[in-house]
Amino acid sequence: MRHAALISLGCSKNLADSEDLVTALRAVDFALTDQLEQADLVLVNTCAFIEGAKQESIDHILAAAQGRKAGAKLFVAGCLTERYRSELAAEMPEVDQWVVFKDYDRFPSVVRSHFPDVPEHRLRHDQRSQLTPPHFSFLKIAEGCDNTCNFCAIPLFRGKHRSRPFEELVAQATTLGARGVREINLISQHLDYYGQDLYGQRRLPELIRALAAAAPQSWLRLHYCYPNDFDETLIQAMAETPNIVKYVDMPIQHASDRTLAQMGRRTTRAQITGRLDRIRAAMPEVVLRTTFIVGFPGERDQDFDELMAFAREQRFDSVGCFPYSDEDGTTAAKMPAKVEAEQISARHHAFMSQQKRLHKARLKRWQGRELTVLVDAQRDFETFACRHYGQASEVDGHTLVVGDGLRVGDWATVRITGTSGYDLTGAKVQRDVPAMAATTGGR
Numbered sequence: 091m092r093h094a095a096l097i098s099l100g101c102s103k104n105l106a107d108s109e110d111l112v113t114a115l116r117a118v119d120f121a122l123t124d125q126l127e128q129a130d131l132v133l134v135n136t137c138a139f140i141e142g143a144k145q146e147s148i149d150h151i152l153a154a155a156q157g158r159k160a161g162a163k164l165f166v167a168g169c170l171t172e173r174y175r176s177e178l179a180a181e182m183p184e185v186d187q188w189v190v191f192k193d194y195d196r197f198p199s200v201v202r203s204h205f206p207d208v209p210e211h212r213l214r215h216d217q218r219s220q221l222t223p224p225h226f227s228f229l230k231i232a233e234g235c236d237n238t239c240n241f242c243a244i245p246l247f248r249g250k251h252r253s254r255p256f257e258e259l260v261a262q263a264t265t266l267g268a269r270g271v272r273e274i275n276l277i278s279q280h281l282d283y284y285g286q287d288l289y290g291q292r293r294l295p296e297l298i299r300a301l302a303a304a305a306p307q308s309w310l311r312l313h314y315c316y317p318n319d320f321d322e323t324l325i326q327a328m329a330e331t332p333n334i335v336k337y338v339d340m341p342i343q344h345a346s347d348r349t350l351a352q353m354g355r356r357t358t359r360a361q362i363t364g365r366l367d368r369i370r371a372a373m374p375e376v377v378l379r380t381t382f383i384v385g386f387p388g389e390r391d392q393d394f395d396e397l398m399a400f401a402r403e404q405r406f407d408s409v410g411c412f413p414y415s416d417e418d419g420t421t422a423a424k425m426p427a428k429v430e431a432e433q434i435s436a437r438h439h440a441f442m443s444q445q446k447r448l449h450k451a452r453l454k455r456w457q458g459r460e461l462t463v464l465v466d467a468q469r470d471f472e473t474f475a476c477r478h479y480g481q482a483s484e485v486d487g488h489t490l491v492v493g494d495g496l497r498v499g500d501w502a503t504v505r506i507t508g509t510s511g512y513d514l515t516g517a518k519v520q521r522d523v524p525a526m527a528a529t530t531g532g533r
Contacts (some may be wrong), residue, residue, distance in 0.1 A: 093127050118211055259301065381412065
């Protein structure tokens, strides 16, 4: 049996791609190894979202080329390949195969071009590898994006929105649920646009009901829903389905109507506020996460002040804030009235300082409550990092529980006792967690 080594960089959507590529490798009798020197094929799945990610990807490619065993093939996939293949191919002859996105569906054939004796195969929709810990998984429901946000390069290399077939996603959710996966995270670049291209209508509400039924003992978590497409039907589906956690990840990006328009966003502050009000009315215990960009070209002091006021008004549970930077090929990169780097840094610092205070106050809402948590990892001998329904993997804090009787991947009931930075602290409640209680997201 041949062996393949994987280096997967970047976001959860890239990790989901890596899982598909690994599934294809296993289908042609490659086993996965974490020892580079043992691999017959080294696959680097790259990120190219921002400048730092590009350099990290290049560094990993060069290290893999140097560290592989004699005769091993080096494949490079991902966003860096899609964006810069022609330039990189001329400078990096050590790469044996640049794998572009259109190669993903035919990846076994790409492998066969370098290893002619690998067997024929046919993948089934319910086959999938899992590179996350066994208790949680990502499920990518679509690729690409039809939005034309002026700061974002993703549509330039990921292409138009392409939904994955409904039945295929249900089959994969069934497989994950049968494995005992406790949490399935639905991801795409524009989650609530699902189905528009395949079926002529948006079918995310129908899809999440079907996925929840396919994996009834798993949490389902929705990531990256746009405010302008988060309609009443979706709100109702979330509110009515017990194992869809009441957690909304909504990238808002700004609160000044002027800046939103310059960004190419199709919404206004009033529309966003109205949508958030409706979500909270339908799901009073909802946890809201968002992201903002500061320093977009043309952002004035008054635009930034509006953003600061909006954040104070809405009191989100979790917020990411990113300083603007030019990205190759975007409209924003060519826009005039650039904000000076020092000003961007100052605004970012001011926003995050305010958000730290707001977040600390917001954490008090959990004090004294009993919550169902998923035991995520063991930090040391007696400390476990857990997550309640309002804490997503990788982007939010944890609930830290000290004591025995916990096991990674299991549910537990904890009483929240305090805070530690961005995390909560809790004590285990000594009773079993009923199966359905584990899926409701707490009380």
